Amino acid sequence: MHSALFLIEFGAIILGLGLLGRFAGRFKFSPIPLYLLAGLAFGEGGLLPLGASEEFVAIGAEIGVILLLLMLGLEYTASDLVTNLKTQYPAGLVDATLNALPGAALALVMGWGPVAAVVLAGVTWISSSGVIAKVMGDLGRLGNRETPVILSILVLEDLAMAVYLPIITALLAGVSLAAGSVTLGIALGVAGLVLFLAVRYGRIISRFVSSDDPEKLLLVVLGLTILVAGIAQQLQVSAAVGAFLVGIALSGEVAEGAHNLLSPLRDLFAAVFFVFFGLHTDPSSIPAVLLPALVLAVVTAGTKIATGYWAAKRAGVSEKGRWRAGGTLVARGEFSIVIAGLAVSAGIEPSLGPLATAYVLILVIIGPLTARYTEPIATRLTHRRTAAAAAAATPTGTATVPTPRSPQDEPVEDQGRLGRP
Numbered sequence: 001m002h003s004a005l006f007l008i009e010f011g012a013i014i015l016g017l018g019l020l021g022r023f024a025g026r027f028k029f030s031p032i033p034l035y036l037l038a039g040l041a042f043g044e045g046g047l048l049p050l051g052a053s054e055e056f057v058a059i060g061a062e063i064g065v066i067l068l069l070l071m072l073g074l075e076y077t078a079s080d081l082v083t084n085l086k087t088q089y090p091a092g093l094v095d096a097t098l099n100a101l102p103g104a105a106l107a108l109v110m111g112w113g114p115v116a117a118v119v120l121a122g123v124t125w126i127s128s129s130g131v132i133a134k135v136m137g138d139l140g141r142l143g144n145r146e147t148p149v150i151l152s153i154l155v156l157e158d159l160a161m162a163v164y165l166p167i168i169t170a171l172l173a174g175v176s177l178a179a180g181s182v183t184l185g186i187a188l189g190v191a192g193l194v195l196f197l198a199v200r201y202g203r204i205i206s207r208f209v210s211s212d213d214p215e216k217l218l219l220v221v222l223g224l225t226i227l228v229a230g231i232a233q234q235l236q237v238s239a240a241v242g243a244f245l246v247g248i249a250l251s252g253e254v255a256e257g258a259h260n261l262l263s264p265l266r267d268l269f270a271a272v273f274f275v276f277f278g279l280h281t282d283p284s285s286i287p288a289v290l291l292p293a294l295v296l297a298v299v300t301a302g303t304k305i306a307t308g309y310w311a312a313k314r315a316g317v318s319e320k321g322r323w324r325a326g327g328t329l330v331a332r333g334e335f336s337i338v339i340a341g342l343a344v345s346a347g348i349e350p351s352l353g354p355l356a357t358a359y360v361l362i363l364v365i366i367g368p369l370t371a372r373y374t375e376p377i378a379t380r381l382t383h384r385r386t387a388a389a390a391a392a393a394t395p396t397g398t399a400t401v402p403t404p405r406s407p408q409d410e411p412v413e414d415q416g417r418l419g420r421p
Contacts, residue, residue: 010056013042017271028138030131030368032333033361035271039278040286040357057276064273066229066243067266068334072129073247074255076155078198085159091149091311092156098303100125106296112349115171119343122164123356124300128333129154130270131364135371136328146321149312150328161335162241163188168339172346186235194245206254214261221250221258222265240338270334277337278357280344285354293358301366304329305374319382320375327374331367336360 016038017031024031103124107117132154136142166186197205209224211217225246232242250258308326317325340356343349 006056013038013057013272013275014268017275021267021271028368030134030331030333030364031271032128032131032274032364035274036278036337036357036361039275040281040283042275042279057272057279060269060272061276062239062273063226064266064269064271064276065240065334065338066225067262068130068270068273069240069244070225070247071259071262071266072158073244074250074259075133076248077251078195078202078248082195082199085156088149088152088156088311091153091307091314092160094310095153095157095307096125096160098307099300102296102299102303106292107349107352110292110351112352116343116349116352118171119168119339119348119352120355122168122339123332123336123359124296126157126161126332126335126339127154127304127329128331128335128364128367129158131331131333131367132328132371135331135368138368139372141324141328144321144324146308146312146315146317146325146328149315149317149325150308153307153311153329157335158244162244165241165339165342168342172342172348190232190235190242190245194249198245198249198251202249202251205249206251209250209258210254214257217254217257218261221254221262273334274337277341277344277353280341281353281357285351286358289351289355290358293355294362296355297359297362297366300332301330301363301370305370320379323375323378324371327370327372330363330370332360332363 017035020034020038021031024034100121103120103122104117107113107120112120132150136147136150141147209217209220211220225243228246229239229242233239247255305323305326308329309322312322312325336356337360340353344353
């Protein structure tokens with residue numbers, strides 16, 4: 001009877017997620033907020049709390065995080081990471097400063113303490129690579145001149161997570177400074193070792209994993225990833241970071257083949273992960289934190305736009321491309337939920353989970369809109385200011401005759417394709 005109830009519950013969850021995904025796809029927005037809402041509806045204090053399938057959903061959520069980070073790692077090579085770290089680190093520092101401080105400040109203002117401040121700083125700092133990649137694909141911007149800048153910032157954030165997550169894990173566990181330093185040292189050592197192996201022996205690792213049989217390739221890559229993630233977690237390093245480093249170590253045809261095979265699994269378990277986070281958030285606790293979540297969302301949307309604009313300007317991208325870069329970076333998602341989920345599991349601050357849920361819901365809805373409309377709105381406002389300044393500078397009663405422009409004077413729209421990054 002228990003088995004039958006589990007199958008019914010889990011089947012209903014998967015079917016419901018599929019229908020929600022189709023609904024979101026029809027209206028061209030991210031399904032993440034719908035998944036979170038589904039979790040809220042069927043979790044603590046929801047309409048119909050689940051029971052039989054909750055443990056399996058928890059395991060599926062953990063696999064979802066691992067696959068999200070693995071797939072992200074497959075997008076980059078170790079040499080790409082090293083190059084980005086050397087050339088784009090100023091943008092990463094600006095990104096961390098502008099976007100982590102508002103979260104930390106809010107947590108301190110609300111009296112949640114320094115540990116919660118460090119957690120909320122991470123929630124507001126990290127953009128959603130998954131949502132942003134999907135939005136850029138939907139808008140046809142993968143070849144735009146500002147795209148390498150966006151990807152560089154995302155890569156630097158992912159690298160920073162290799163340091164940040166062990167620190168958070170140590171803080172949430174309440175370990176001493178010495179033990180926390182050991183944990184961080186182990187994390188950095190493991191990350192450095194994997195990066196070294198990926199740069200030096202990446203081809204050998206890829207050749208070992210490679211297989212012409214999709215079934216064998218899927219089993220080897222998935223098994224290796226979960227194994228390394230488990231070992232990393234046993235060493236007090238985040239399992240997600242371990243999975244990310246496995247993705248970096250794989251390259252070439254192996255990475256492409258693994259990406260194609262694992263994409264459906266990632267989408268399935270990532271959806272389960274977002275539902276799981278919603279299951280452990282009481283909907284009645286959200287209204288109390290909705291106003292601070294909205295204020296934080298507005299502030300950090302502005303700081304992300306400023307970050308993207310500055311980084312694109314530094315890279316020599318045109319005005320329109322700068323606004324597109326800033327607007328694209330606004331969305332928060334999987335990483336913010338992962339960080340908040342760690343704090344919720346540790347029982348640090350009861351209001352942190354609801355605040356993070358509301359915050360992600362707001363920005364995951366606003367993010368695709370800012371990606372699409374920040375540049376045209378900024379361009380229109382700039383034209384209005386220019387026209388108003390010109391009118392103010394023109395003496396009353398005189399008329400200005402526009403000077404004919406040659407084709408060479410026409411501005412070139414910054415939509416040139418650079419090839420798929």
